[in-house]
Amino acid sequence: MVQLDGLSFSYPDGRKALDNISLTIREGEKVALVGPNGAGKSTLLLHLNGILRGHGEIKVMGMPIGDGNLGLIRSQVGLVFQHPDDQLFSPTVFEDVAFGPLHMDLDEGEVRRRVAWALAQVGMEGFEERMPHHLSLGEKKRIAIATVLAMQPAILALDEPSGELDPRSRRALIRLLELLPQTLLVATHDMRLVDELATRTVVLDGGRIVADGPTTDILGNVTLLDRHGLEPP
Amino acid sequence: MSHIQVLDLYQDEDSLIHRQDPRVKLVITLAVIVAVTALPRGAWVSYLSCLLYVAVVGALSRVQPKLILKRSLVAIPFALAALTLIFTIDGTPLASLRLGDWSLSVTSEGTVAFVSILIKSWLSVMAATLLVTTTTFPSLVAATRWLRVPKVIVSVISFMYRYIFVIADEALRLFRAREARSANPGGKPAGSIRWRARVLGGMIGSLFIRSYERSERIYAAMLSRGFDGEVRTLRIQELGPLDALTIGAFFVFLAAVLVLS
Numbered sequence: 001m002v003q004l005d006g007l008s009f010s011y012p013d014g015r016k017a018l019d020n021i022s023l024t025i026r027e028g029e030k031v032a033l034v035g036p037n038g039a040g041k042s043t044l045l046l047h048l049n050g051i052l053r054g055h056g057e058i059k060v061m062g063m064p065i066g067d068g069n070l071g072l073i074r075s076q077v078g079l080v081f082q083h084p085d086d087q088l089f090s091p092t093v094f095e096d097v098a099f100g101p102l103h104m105d106l107d108e109g110e111v112r113r114r115v116a117w118a119l120a121q122v123g124m125e126g127f128e129e130r131m132p133h134h135l136s137l138g139e140k141k142r143i144a145i146a147t148v149l150a151m152q153p154a155i156l157a158l159d160e161p162s163g164e165l166d167p168r169s170r171r172a173l174i175r176l177l178e179l180l181p182q183t184l185l186v187a188t189h190d191m192r193l194v195d196e197l198a199t200r201t202v203v204l205d206g207g208r209i210v211a212d213g214p215t216t217d218i219l220g221n222v223t224l225l226d227r228h229g230l231e232p233p
Numbered sequence: 234m235s236h237i238q239v240l241d242l243y244q245d246e247d248s249l250i251h252r253q254d255p256r257v258k259l260v261i262t263l264a265v266i267v268a269v270t271a272l273p274r275g276a277w278v279s280y281l282s283c284l285l286y287v288a289v290v291g292a293l294s295r296v297q298p299k300l301i302l303k304r305s306l307v308a309i310p311f312a313l314a315a316l317t318l319i320f321t322i323d324g325t326p327l328a329s330l331r332l333g334d335w336s337l338s339v340t341s342e343g344t345v346a347f348v349s350i351l352i353k354s355w356l357s358v359m360a361a362t363l364l365v366t367t368t369t370f371p372s373l374v375a376a377t378r379w380l381r382v383p384k385v386i387v388s389v390i391s392f393m394y395r396y397i398f399v400i401a402d403e404a405l406r407l408f409r410a411r412e413a414r415s416a417n418p419g420g421k422p423a424g425s426i427r428w429r430a431r432v433l434g435g436m437i438g439s440l441f442i443r444s445y446e447r448s449e450r451i452y453a454a455m456l457s458r459g460f461d462g463e464v465r466t467l468r469i470q471e472l473g474p475l476d477a478l479t480i481g482a483f484f485v486f487l488a489a490v491l492v493l494s
Contacts, residue, residue: 051453071459079457085399086450091371091391098467103459108467131371133398151458 001027001155001183002048002060002077008207009043009054017043018054019207025155030177030184032198032215034191036229040207041187042082045157048185049077061154075104078148078182082159084140085132093119093135093143094128100151118150119143122176138169142176149180156182162190191233195219203228242304242365250294250363255372256379257476261483262364266357268487274349276494280356283490287359294367301362308358315350319343370394379469388464400444407436 002025009018017040025031033041046052050065050073058065060073081087090096097118101111119125122142132140141161148156161177162170174196177184188194194201194215201218203211205228211218218224219232245251250258265286272279291301324342365373374391378384411432424432472480 046453049457051456071461074457074459079454081450081454081457083450086447087454089392089395089451089454091374091395095371095466099455099460100458102465102467103461111467129369129371131369132395147458 001025001029002185003058004047005057005059007044007047007054007056007058009040009047009052017207018047021056021207021209023202023209023212025183025185027154027183028181029200030198031186032194032201033185033187033204034189034194034201034218034230035204039204039228041204042159043207044204045079045159045185045187048155048157049074049079051079071104075100075151076153077155077157078151078153080144080148080156080158080161082163084137084144087144087147088132088140091131092128093124093130093132096132096143097147097150100147104151114150114152118146121149121180122146123172136169138165138172141165141169141173145176154183155185156180157185157187159187160189161186162188162193189230191219191225191231195233203230205229242362243369244296244300244366246295246367248293248295248367250290250367253367253479254472254476255368255376256472257479258364258368259373259376259380260480262360264484264487265360268491269353269356269360271491272349272353272494275345276349279490279494280349280352282486282493283356283360286486287356287363290363291359294363296363296366301359301366304362304366305355305359308354309351312351312354315347318346318350322346375466375469378466384464396444396447399447400440403443404436404440407440411436 002023004021004023007018007021008016010016021044033044035041043052047054047058048060050058050070053065060077063069063073065073088096090099094115097115098111101114106114115128116125119127122145124139124142124146127135127139127143132143135143145156145158145161158177162173165173170190170193174193177186177197184197186193186198198215201211201213201215202209203218203224210228211221211224222232225232265283269283272283287301291298319339320337320343322340322343324340326338327341327344328339330337330339368376371391371394374387374394377390378387
């Protein structure tokens with residue numbers, strides 16, 4: 001599904017964010033990407049749909065990312081940003097969820113169907129005419145996911161989906177993510193979410209992959225977690 | 234998290250005016266403002282007709298008149314710029330003011346001109362206030378798009394509306410953080426004015442940088458969802474015959490008001 005081969009990336013100020021990352025994610029896998037602050041998790045996610053372009057090869061569904069297929073790649077890799085205020089940029093919820101489908105050149109009927117479907121998926125029916133700044137953080141996070149689901153991507157990449165949420169909203173969000181059929185890559189610090197959701201965990205530190213294996217093995221290895229600033233759930 | 238509410242002028246209500254198509258309201262309001270601006274000085278009957286329009290629409294909208302009046306007062310300070318007209322327009326003097334060698338005389342023509350400007354700007358602002366009080370901002374944005382306002386301008390307006398609250402909240406948090414650390418046991422404000430100005434400058438700068446960084450993240454979010462430089466929106470429906478009739482009726486009314494003057 002996603003294949004990274006020797007991916008490296010440095011920010012313009014010279015700071016190395018990703019260092020020779022190789023990673024393969026198979027269809028239907030739910031993978032957690034964990035690591036301390038500044039480990040490069042968000043930077044890695046931004047490479048999956050070609051927002052950032054580092055050195056090395058990235059293949060999505062067998063296609064190497066290039067200038068010619070960015071539109072196609074972006075419709076297949078749904079990126080959910082950490083702060084919903086960045087993701088929800090339209091005056092109303094409807095316009096925001098319709099943004100992706102409209103830019104995929106779908107016809108009006110299909111756009112409306114997709115918006116209704118995506119909002120139903122995240123349990124936010126009836127919020128179409130609401131304005132984002134009047135919503136709670138939990139509601140915003142769900143709608144941010146809907147904006148991407150409306151594009152019906154094959155892969156979902158989420159950055160800190162449970163961050164700053166109260167326990168109830170967090171629980172509802174984990175249940176939602178469990179039910180989604182997409183291949184999932186979740187960057188997070190929330191080790192309980194990792195435990196419940198992910199079958200496989202990748203530990204990133206200093207821009208390198210330092211561990212990759214079944215979640216139970218990784219979370220059971222307290223020394224490893226401790227060494228990379230993480231703690232078991 | 235607390236929010237700043239002052240910027241949200243819309244008052245939710247179920248009334249004939251609220252239910253009107255936003256495009257009808259926008260076109261009529263713009264026409265009213267243009268007509269009022271075009272009215273000559275001292276056309277009291279026409280002013281009264283426009284006031285009648287504001288009163289009827291206001292009553293139908295079920296918005297508290299006090300609210301509209303309060304909001305419309307923002308126009309008055311700007312209209313005061315016309316105060317000099319009282320003295321500068323030649324005509325029948327009403328009173329004179331002697332300042333040494335100078336003499337200022339208040340003329341009746343000048344007074345009429347000033348009062349007319351005051352009333353006209355007040356009427357225009359009231360019409361606009363009624364519009365934004367009874368119409369949600371997103372539907373107003375859609376209406377401007379229907380009026381063929383360039384897409385870039387419509388986008389700028391809609392982003393501004395979306396993020397002004399976010400930025401205002403950020404500013405609020407910055408000010409709170411300063412408050413929290415501005416303990417002055419002596420009771421007097423601490424530090425020199427210069428120092429405090431520097432702190433404020435730093436805060437404004439940091440607000441600017443945060444907004445700039447946010448704009449980059451928003452742009453990345455837009456790109457992620459297939460944005461390619463062209464803003465696409467759903468096709469807007471045609472106006473219904475009843476809506477066209479409403480607009481027509483108001484145009485006739487405004488034409489009559491203009492002719493009357």
